[in-house]
Amino acid sequence: AQSVTQLDSHVSVSEGTPVLLRCNYSSSYSPSLFWYVQHPNKGLQLLLKYTSAATLVKGINGFEAEFKKSETSFHLTKPSAHMSDAAEYFCVVSVPSGGYQKVTFGTGTKLQVIP
């Protein structure tokens, strides 16, 4: 069994300040972890993925995430928020299941960026 907990449903930051979106997971299998972003009326876009090659993962648009096995965490960060970062962010855990992926989504964190 696997689960994902996004600790904050809403995060508000000022433009130019750091962003931290928190995610904790549990899995009985070595998981792959992903962060997706969803802008209004759009589908989910992959930001970055962790697949055991390196614990610090860099993604698109300046985002990165660090996998910490001891803390079962995969928090998403960005040094400086931009207005275009305002969106909803989903943390996802994935394990193999036959010929496809068994995926569990977090409940999402809405990021507000204040000018």
Added chain:
Amino acid sequence: ETGVTQTPRHLVMGMTNKKSLKCEQHLGHNAMYWYKQSAKKPLELMFVYSLEERVENNSVPSRFSPECPNSSHLFLHLHTLQPEDSALYLCASSQGVRGRGNQPQHFGDGTRLSIL
């Protein structure tokens, strides 16, 4: 630009109508998924097709009927829907590799469905 295309983008239908949602992926993937996204609820996985075979059906009511005629196309046939079925329906695809869970899903922009 997304490699997964969903049509229509918006659909309004009465409870007695029959309609279909279409999803097409241009990525050469072999697994396709339907999700339901309702306001203030987590993303719900509805169906999974792997190599055109349905491998997962998460207790979805029979008024939703999926069809996967080939690895590039996925349909969701709708009939006698209820108001609570109003939601954003998302299609995704991935390259399933047996024994590996590290392939990301690629999503379409969804169909916004409203039931009158």
